[in-house]
Amino acid sequence: MYKVPDRKIRELLDRPFDGSDIRAILGTISPSAPASLETVAELIRACESSPDLQREVIRRADEVKKDVFDNKIKLFVPVYISNICINKCLYCAYRSPNIDMPRRMLTPDEFRAEIREVLSMGYRVLELVTGETPSLKEPGALATYVRIAREELDKVSDGNEKGEVILMSWTLDDEGFSSVKDAGLDGFYIWQETYDEKVFRDLHPDDSPKSEFKKRLEVFDRAIWKGIRKIGMGVLFGLGRWEYDVLATIDHGRYLEKTYGVCPDAIGVPRFKKADGAILAEAPNPVTDEQLKLATALYRLAFPQSHIFLNTREKLTLLIELLEGGGSEMNIACAVYPGGYTEPTKDRQFDFYSFPTETTMAKLQEKGFEFTYFENPTAVKI
Numbered sequence: 217m218y219k220v221p222d223r224k225i226r227e228l229l230d231r232p233f234d235g236s237d238i239r240a241i242l243g244t245i246s247p248s249a250p251a252s253l254e255t256v257a258e259l260i261r262a263c264e265s266s267p268d269l270q271r272e273v274i275r276r277a278d279e280v281k282k283d284v285f286d287n288k289i290k291l292f293v294p295v296y297i298s299n300i301c302i303n304k305c306l307y308c309a310y311r312s313p314n315i316d317m318p319r320r321m322l323t324p325d326e327f328r329a330e331i332r333e334v335l336s337m338g339y340r341v342l343e344l345v346t347g348e349t350p351s352l353k354e355p356g357a358l359a360t361y362v363r364i365a366r367e368e369l370d371k372v373s374d375g376n377e378k379g380e381v382i383l384m385s386w387t388l389d390d391e392g393f394s395s396v397k398d399a400g401l402d403g404f405y406i407w408q409e410t411y412d413e414k415v416f417r418d419l420h421p422d423d424s425p426k427s428e429f430k431k432r433l434e435v436f437d438r439a440i441w442k443g444i445r446k447i448g449m450g451v452l453f454g455l456g457r458w459e460y461d462v463l464a465t466i467d468h469g470r471y472l473e474k475t476y477g478v479c480p481d482a483i484g485v486p487r488f489k490k491a492d493g494a495i496l497a498e499a500p501n502p503v504t505d506e507q508l509k510l511a512t513a514l515y516r517l518a519f520p521q522s523h524i525f526l527n528t529r530e531k532l533t534l535l536i537e538l539l540e541g542g543g544s545e546m547n548i549a550c551a552v553y554p555g556g557y558t559e560p561t562k563d564r565q566f567d568f569y570s571f572p573t574e575t576t577m578a579k580l581q582e583k584g585f586e587f588t589y590f591e592n593p594t595a596v597k598i
């Protein structure tokens with residue numbers, strides 16, 4: 217089971233920059249020779265004092281990404297099942313004590329309609345999202361929704377790409393993983409939020425299940441044991457110190473590679489955003505745009521084969537910069553409320569953008585990007 221090498225990470229970050237030839241180091245990094253944890257720490261320290269070096273790091277990340285993915289962007293769409301949640305994360309509008317938030321869990325029929333809606337828009341990677349909802353924790357309940365998503369996706373998947381059903385939920389137990397896997401789940405993504413245990417405990421009150429730091433840390437081991445090998449990991453930037461969390465995420469990914477031969481499918485770079493009804497009004501450790509760009513590039517250099525997973529918490533101009541510096545997967549349309557595509561609402565988990573699919577894709581195509589896991593909506597037959 218994974219444990220955070222806290223002392224090692226702090227030592228790496230505390231070492232002064234030794235003046236190494238960063239350009240030479242970057243030249244040694246390639247899809248078959250990823251950056252080591254020590255190299256990433258070295259790059260962080262070097263970039264602290266030199267914007268020029270940071271530009272070099274980002275440029276190299278873009279080259280490495282193109283070696284693996286060309287200029288293709290994998291598109292996904294988040295689909296919320298429920299915003300009922302027993303947890304109390306201080307940064308989230310869906311925390312249980314927020315009684316002003318309207319709560320909704322889609323019925324299976326409502327969920328099927330929502331899935332059909334996003335499929336009709338052309339999307340083929342469905343990221344199912346839910347709060348920790350007691351009725352969904354009943355045996356087989358969550359699997360019902362996974363099965364519906366899989367059924368609807370299979371109906372439209374006669375192209376080259378079959379599409380994917382990804383789940384982002386709470387830390388499932390063995391039985392939970394088995395049932396969603398049997399229902400047709402392709403992958404399980406979950407953010408550690410922060411690998412700094414003290415910060416994690418401060419942000420997740422200990423009378424809620426999410427406060428179990430160790431259980432969250434071990435969730436990928438349990439998923440993999442049950443045959444789910446498509447894993448998405450990362451932190452919510454802004455909670456812990458970003459450099460620490462980048463190194464810990466990379467170390468965790470290396471552990472999965474060495475222990476199970478599983479390279480992360482995706483590494484997310486979500487960043488703290490204000491949420492009405494949350495306790496925290498500001499990020500405890502704010503992350504600037506430049507730091508977010510560097511983190512994206514460093515993940516790319518450490519995991520050339522993984523998707524670096526962007527999201528519409530950020531403006532399109534910044535997303536484009538992130539795509540030009542290592543990012544390879546993103547959403548365009550976005551609703552963060554159950555039923556938000558069939559019945560748009562102002563209720564939300566956090567501040568975000570939702571861009572019009574067609575014009576945004578046209579803008580990205582002008583910049584040379586192509587898309588995967590998307591079918592022309594006119595070709596959809598549901």
Ligand code: SF4
Pocket residue numbers: 301302303304305308309310311312346347348426
């Ligand atoms: S972040 Fe997730 S687990 Fe925490 S309160 Fe919000 S919905 Fe619940």
